[in-house]
Each structure stands twice: as structure tokens, then as C-alpha cells.
Amino acid sequence: MTVAPPSPASSPLLFPLFADLRERRVLVVGGGAVARRKVAALLEAGARVTVGAPQLDLALAEWATQGRIEHRSGRFDPNWLDRMWLVIAATDHGPSNRAVATAADARRIWVNVVDDAGLSSFQVPARVERGPLQIAISSGGGAPMLARALRERLERQLDESLGALATLLTRHRQRIRARFDDIGARRRFFDRVLAGPLSGLLRRGDHEAAELEFDRALAAATPRPAGSVALVGAGPGDPGLLTLRALRLLNEADVILHDRLVSADVLALVRRDAEQIEVGKQAGNHHTTQDGIHALMLEHARAGRRVVRLKGGDPFVFGRGGEELQVLREHGIDYEVVPGITAAVACAAYAGVPLTHRDHAQSVRLLTAHCKDSHDTLEWAGLAAGRQTLAVYMGVSALADFGTRLIAHGRHPATPFALVENGSRPDQRVVTGHLANLADTARMHDVQSPALLIVGEVAGLAERLHWFGAAPLSGATAAPLAHAA
Incomplete structure (x- = not known):
């Protein structure tokens, strides 16, 4: 399998991650309303928060009195960084924020300077929370109002029952893994559960019935269903021209066999843990023969995987889709065809x-x-x-x-x-x-x-x-x- 290196970008994408801050020390420099909002989120995450500032607003002062936070009075001192995991600079004084960022960078400590992406080594995203399920939205610090607008839209669209569903699935995680040692079968089980009545039972608060429904679904599931192949047209390159069915299959596939002409923007929509194999052919350089493509389709489908044969344009317009269907039919492999917009x-x-x-x-x-x-x-x-x-x-x-x-x-x-x-x-x-x-x-x-x-x-x-x-x-x-x- 050939894996192409990522293309250089004029402004690099941030790498998303979720940090476990329980009992870890975090420094917030600043004592006003902005600092208070950051401290509140950190306390919710279980962090041990130190606030450094000459003065604290009323809420922060009360938290310090209650022992929920530690207060270091005065101007920023680089020694405040000792034993810290993260630093947030939330003052309204530019030189102070820059001093915090410089000192943190020298010690290789991740720092966020509020409203200054250039000084920050990490960004605090806008979040949608449904119990243990969190969706983080970031613009890389360049357009925070856009991130907040998207968060508000998702808040309206995502049902509150998702939190209860995430809690239930987390509680039974080991049972699910024991039932399905194959990640593809496990993923298909989740697809069936999410499409079934479980969410509705949780939405109306019937947790006992939800537990019974989960047990029934887990016992009834087939561990290793038969594999299949979908011939999917990727269109000419603009990902906006994909059909809804094509997009769904790209998000369900275990293996993607794609042509050289399928654009990077289309491949970016593929589920992240799917195996991607380039089987492209171009004039004078057929590094994967047509027989080799047939063999790959059969190999992965027989192993119970959902295969997407992703072709530039349309599979049936100079795409040799007919030949591939004949092979699948001869070997009894289930298949479907999703048309694409031809060139x-x-x-x-x-x-x-x-x-x-x-x-x-x-x-x-x-x-x-x-x-x-x-x-x-x-x-x-x-x-x-x-x-x-x-x-x-x-x-x-x-x-x-x-x-x-x-x-x-x-x-x-x-x-x-x-x-x-x-x-x-x-x-x-x-x-x-x-x-x-x-x-x-x-x-x-x-x-x-x-x-x-x-x-x-x-x-x-x-x-x-x-x-x-x-x-x-x-x-x-x-x-x-x-x-x-």
C-alpha cells in the first residue's frame, strides 16, 4: 500500500486531542471575567488550578477562599510555571501575555493566549457536550465567532439523549469488545444499535427498557457478517459533487480501493480508520493490474470487510466497472453500484x-x-x-x-x-x-x-x-x- 505524505499547507492544521487534566496542575494568568471562564472549564475537567494576578474578581476570590483554586498575587513570575502541565494567559495586557507565552515555550509547556493565535501553542475549542460525549470545534484561533456559531447550530441539532447513550455504551464497552474481536464487526454492531430503538428509549427516560434492548441487540448480533463491495463514483474531484449514498458508504467502509485520479479532498471524507489502498493506473505505469484489483476486492470481501471500489468519475463510463461486477458475480460477492458524475x-x-x-x-x-x-x-x-x-x-x-x-x-x-x-x-x-x-x-x-x-x-x-x-x-x-x- 502506498501512503502519500500530506500536502504542505500555508497555515498548518491543528492536531485535535482531548487532554485528561484530572489532578494535573494548570496555571491561569489573569484575574478578570475571561480568566474566570477558563478557570471554570478547567475545574469542571478536574484540574488543579493556580491563578496568578494582582487582583481577582469576586467569583475567583470566592473560589480561592473556598480552596478550589490557588492564588498567586502579583505580576507574572516565570517561577509560577514550575510543575505546570498547561498555561493560559488571559490578561488584558499584551506584553504580559507575551511574557507568559515566551516563558512557557522555553520550558516546553503548552500555552494558550486568549485571542492571540500567534502566541498560542494550543487552542481551546468551542464545545458541544452531551455527557461524556464531546464535540470540539476549532478555527485554529483565527475565526472564533464562526466556531461558536457552529457550536450553537449543533446544540440545537444534537439530542440530549446522546449523553445517556454514550454513558450506556461506555459502561458496556468490555462486553462489546468481548463479543466482537473484529473491529469491522464491532462497527457494524454500533451501526445497528444507533439505527434501532435504543436512542428513543433513552430519550423518554426509560433506562431499564434501554438496558434490556441493548442486551437483546448484543445477543442477537451476528459476529462476522459477509463482506461486500460497492463500486462508487467519486466524480471529477470536487467533493461537493459526491452523492449522499457515496458519502455514507465512504463512512462505513473498512477498505477503500481508489484510483489515482480520486482527489485528496474526496479521500479526506473517508472514515479515518479505513484502510486506503491506491490501485491507480496511468499511461505507462500500471503499478496495479486489473487482475490485481480483482484479487484485492475478493480478498477483502471474503474476509468479511465492506469494500468501496472508489473510481474517479462514474464506474460505468470508461471505468471498467462492468468487468469488476462480472468478477464479483462469478465469485458470489454481494455488490452495489453508486453512480458518480462523469468527467x-x-x-x-x-x-x-x-x-x-x-x-x-x-x-x-x-x-x-x-x-x-x-x-x-x-x-x-x-x-x-x-x-x-x-x-x-x-x-x-x-x-x-x-x-x-x-x-x-x-x-x-x-x-x-x-x-x-x-x-x-x-x-x-x-x-x-x-x-x-x-x-x-x-x-x-x-x-x-x-x-x-x-x-x-x-x-x-x-x-x-x-x-x-x-x-x-x-x-x-x-x-x-x-x-x-
Whole structure:
């Protein structure tokens, strides 16, 4: 399995974690309302809190009198950091906050400076709490109001019974692990429990019935269900184009067998503990053969795993999905197919090119032509006919031969084309021109795979109708559509 390193980011993501602060010492520098809110959350987590400040507000002073917190009076002293696990600077004095951050960093102690992400080595997230279940939301310190707005939205959406459910599942954790030693079977048990009546019983406060329902579900569950394979279309790259069914399967899968062209943004939606295996193929570098892909699907499905065969675009449009289903059928493996938005539809839409148009194109042809040898199998006379759109899935290296043959069989040299590189992705580029200059234009703009070629009068509309990304790059002044009829 090949694991790609993470891409560098202009602003690094924070690593999320939950800290156990019970009986651990935490320093809060500052004695006002902001410090009080931080202290209250720390006390709730069981921390031993020391507050350093010249003066304390009434609530903090009362907590100090009660012995709930320790108070160190005066300006910040680096010696206050002795034996501390965490530090929060919550004063309204910038130089004091900076001094706390500098001293904590020198001692390798995690520090948060309220409302100053640049000085902080950790951030305190907005939280949604349902008993032991916590959801933390962070903007990396850059947009705290957005995090709070999302927290308020989740507070309205998440039922209070989730706390009781989390408590029940925690109490029976060892029973669940003993019943299901396989993590995939354990996950499927949780899926069934969460979809069943247990939550409703807890919602109305019938805890005795909830315990009985849990016992019934645990006893009735099948430890090792049969595996399955889902052929899922990942679309062209924009994760917003995934279907709801595709997203659900990505979150349920034990194993993801994905093509090279599946975007990193789509793979980021996969459940974190799923095994991801790249089985991509590209021209001249078939590091996983089709037979090898078949073998992987069968191996994991026979082991009782839920497999997602994740393909760029649509599984049944130049995706060899039919061959894979035949293998699964022959070996008695349960399967389903989830369509994806194929490149022709997506790239044309994101380039502002209507594949059909009442004035210019009454039909569309989808074809693949990855190399010159494959060109010999195409029906060129039909492809050269006017008033149709050609959407060509092809290798960039074959552009010259494709354009030459199309013109030789009667397609007008001034027919517009649009090359859509990385369609629907942030780095999308659209290159337009005339069929006679197809290869030269692609070479001039260094067009790289993946790229979809659109040939036909409708391609001439890209310069006027584009809406996503940068404006099209033109290889030549566009000819009037009438000239290309």
C-alpha cells in the first residue's frame, strides 16, 4: 500500500486531542471575567488550578477562599510555571501575555493566549457536550465567532439523549469488545444499535427498557457478517459533487480501493480508520493490474470487510466497472453500484460549456482515445459530422493525431475545442482554440492529464459562459460559430 505524505499547507492544521487534566496542575494568568471562564472549564475537567494576578474578581476570590483554586498575587513570575502541565494567559495586557507565552515555550509547556493565535501553542475549542460525549470545534484561533456559531447550530441539532447513550455504551464497552474481536464487526454492531430503538428509549427516560434492548441487540448480533463491495463514483474531484449514498458508504467502509485520479479532498471524507489502498493506473505505469484489483476486492470481501471500489468519475463510463461486477458475480460477492458524475458532464459544466444546445448540438458522444492505436477503432466519419459534441477522455499525448484524423474525415478546421484540465478542482484550467491548432495550443499551454477534450460548436461558448476558476486561456481568436458548422 502506498501512503502519500500530506500536502504542505500555508497555515498548518491543528492536531485535535482531548487532554485528561484530572489532578494535573494548570496555571491561569489573569484575574478578570475571561480568566474566570477558563478557570471554570478547567475545574469542571478536574484540574488543579493556580491563578496568578494582582487582583481577582469576586467569583475567583470566592473560589480561592473556598480552596478550589490557588492564588498567586502579583505580576507574572516565570517561577509560577514550575510543575505546570498547561498555561493560559488571559490578561488584558499584551506584553504580559507575551511574557507568559515566551516563558512557557522555553520550558516546553503548552500555552494558550486568549485571542492571540500567534502566541498560542494550543487552542481551546468551542464545545458541544452531551455527557461524556464531546464535540470540539476549532478555527485554529483565527475565526472564533464562526466556531461558536457552529457550536450553537449543533446544540440545537444534537439530542440530549446522546449523553445517556454514550454513558450506556461506555459502561458496556468490555462486553462489546468481548463479543466482537473484529473491529469491522464491532462497527457494524454500533451501526445497528444507533439505527434501532435504543436512542428513543433513552430519550423518554426509560433506562431499564434501554438496558434490556441493548442486551437483546448484543445477543442477537451476528459476529462476522459477509463482506461486500460497492463500486462508487467519486466524480471529477470536487467533493461537493459526491452523492449522499457515496458519502455514507465512504463512512462505513473498512477498505477503500481508489484510483489515482480520486482527489485528496474526496479521500479526506473517508472514515479515518479505513484502510486506503491506491490501485491507480496511468499511461505507462500500471503499478496495479486489473487482475490485481480483482484479487484485492475478493480478498477483502471474503474476509468479511465492506469494500468501496472508489473510481474517479462514474464506474460505468470508461471505468471498467462492468468487468469488476462480472468478477464479483462469478465469485458470489454481494455488490452495489453508486453512480458518480462523469468527467464529461462535470468538466463541461465547470467550464461553462453546455454539451447540448438547441442552436449548435443535438447529440453528445462520449469516447476514449488514450493512444494512437486506439484511434484505429473509432468510427471517424460519424465523429466528423457537425451539430454534435464530442467529449473525449484521452491522453494528452494523443491530441495531434486525434485532431488530424477528425479534420481529414471532414470536421471543419475552425471547429472550436475546449480542453479542461483538472476539471472542478481548485487548479482547474480551460484552454480553448480551433481544431486545426489543437496540438499546438495544448503544447503552448503545457496541458497535463487529467484533461478532458470537448470538440464542437458549444466549446466556443466557454469564453462567454465560464464561471468557475480563471477565465479560459485561448490559443487563437475564436472564430464565429457559424464558420464551424
